[in-house]
Structures are given as structure tokens and as C-alpha cells.
Amino acid sequence: AQSVSQHNHHVILSEAASLELGCNYSYGGTVNLFWYVQYPGQHLQLLLKYFSGDPLVKGIKGFEAEFIKSKFSFNLRKPSVQWSDTAEYFCAVNLRPGNTGKLIFGQGTTLQVKP
Amino acid sequence: NAGVMQNPRHLVRRRGQEARLRCSPMKGHSHVYWYRQLPEEGLKFMVYLQKENIIDESGMPKERFSAEFPKEGPSILRIQQVVRGDSAAYFCASSPPLDTQYFGPGTRLTVL
Numbered sequence: 001a002q003s004v005s006q007h008n009h010h011v012i013l014s015e016a017a018s019l020e021l022g023c024n025y026s027y028g029g030t031v032n033l034f035w036y037v038q039y040p041g042q043h044l045q046l047l048l049k050y051f052s053g054d055p056l057v058k059g060i061k062g063f064e065a066e067f068i069k070s071k072f073s074f075n076l077r078k079p080s081v082q083w084s085d086t087a088e089y090f091c092a093v094n095l096r097p098g099n100t101g102k103l104i105f106g107q108g109t110t111l112q113v114k115p
Numbered sequence: 116n117a118g119v120m121q122n123p124r125h126l127v128r129r130r131g132q133e134a135r136l137r138c139s140p141m142k143g144h145s146h147v148y149w150y151r152q153l154p155e156e157g158l159k160f161m162v163y164l165q166k167e168n169i170i171d172e173s174g175m176p177k178e179r180f181s182a183e184f185p186k187e188g189p190s191i192l193r194i195q196q197v198v199r200g201d202s203a204a205y206f207c208a209s210s211p212p213l214d215t216q217y218f219g220p221g222t223r224l225t226v227l
């Protein structure tokens with residue numbers, strides 16, 4: 001069965017540190033890829049997405065992600081985190097072609113940024 | 116432009132009661148998805164609906180759970196005879212056809 005793995009379950013960083021959150025998926029076909037963020041007490045918000053084209057995708061709030069097809073990965077990065085980035089981060093995939101659009105989510109990574 | 120609306124935000128039910136969760140999609144979105152998040156787990160797909168049609172219910176438990184998206188009004192996720200294991204956060208998302216999904220704030224169901 002298709003799955004999404006996020007290797008880091010809980011990450012603690014100091015402000016201004018660099019961030020990289022891993023995401024790997026298991027599916028041999030074409031995919032759309034997403035990163036969502038859930039701030040404390042809020043709903044999921046889209047950070048960035050990849051459908052096709054340039055594999056380096058830039059999102060909101062200084063986040064970016066790189067799709068490496070050969071590694072089945074879509075890691076999220078930010079060069080310098082802020083305390084306000086404290087949140088839970090979810091990687092998600094939907095499968096093409098013929099898919100119904102349903103998203104397959106990773107388990108999530110809780111990021112805690114210390115001021 | 117209002118986002119995806121879900122109500123109630125919190126719902127408490129006793130074992131054996133029914134739970135009804137409502138989702139109003141974003142304006143112009145005709146596709147609705149329901150996901151469930153159990154404690155310490157990621158979101159799991161349950162069902163995908165378009166107006167008056169269930170397109171994919173491969174993630175729905177076979178018993179006690181049903182969903183609808185009528186021509187008028189919100190989408191409803193209905194859980195009959197709730198059990199403690201149904202306690203979870205239920206998220207609704209909406210989208211245009213095969214495009215990015217936007218999520219609502221979720222309904223947190225607690226079964227006593």
C-alpha cells in the first residue's frame with residue numbers, strides 16, 4: 001500500500017537555526033506533493049505544493065521544498081526558523097493518474113522552536 | 116471569502132449515541148473530503164464526495180459511518196452508535212476538481 005513517512009517525529013531547534021524535515025513516499029507513479037502546517041489551536045494550512053515543473057518549490061513564510069524523484073523524497077527546508085514556526089508539519093501525497101484526489105498523510109513532525 | 120466551516124468544533128457523546136458532523140465547503144468548491152486524526156497519528160482519508168455523489172469511500176469503516184453531500188446544504192458525516200474508539204479529530208477539506216484541498220478547523224469528538 002502507498003504510504004508517506006516523516007522520519008522526524010519531534011524536532012527542537014533554537015531560533016535562527018536551519019530546518020530540514022524529511023518526507024519520503026512509497027509509490028512508483030506520478031504524484032502531487034504537499035506540505036501542510038498546523039499551528040497550535042488552528043486548522044491545517046497549505047505551506048507549499050508540487051504538481052510539476054521546477055522541483056524546487058517555494059512556499060509561504062520562507063519555506064521551500066525539493067522534490068527528488070529518484071529518492072521519492074520531498075523534504076521541507078527553512079534557512080532560519082523563528083519562534084512562530086512552532087507547529088506540527090504534515091507531508092501529504094496524492095497519486096496520479098486516475099486518482100480521486102485523496103491525500104495520503106505522513107504521521108506529522110512537531111517542531112518546537114526555542115526563543 | 117470564507118474558508119471551510121465545520122461545526123460543531125467540539126462534540127461530546129456517550130457510547131451508543133449518534134454524532135453528526137457538518138462541513139460547509141469554500142465558496143465555489145464542489146468537492147469535499149473527510150479525514151480522521153486519531154491521537155498521535157496523522158490524518159487518514161475517509162471519504163470523498165461531490166454534490167449528491169460519493170466518489171470514493173475506501174477509507175470509511177464498513178459499519179456505523181456514513182457521509183452525504185446534498186444538493187443544498189453542508190456535507191454531513193454521521194456516526195451511529197459511537198464507541199470510545201471513535202474519539203478523534205475529524206477534518207473536512209474542500210477543493211475545486213483535483214486541485215489543492217483547503218481544510219476546516221476540525222471537529223473534536225469525545226466519546227464518554
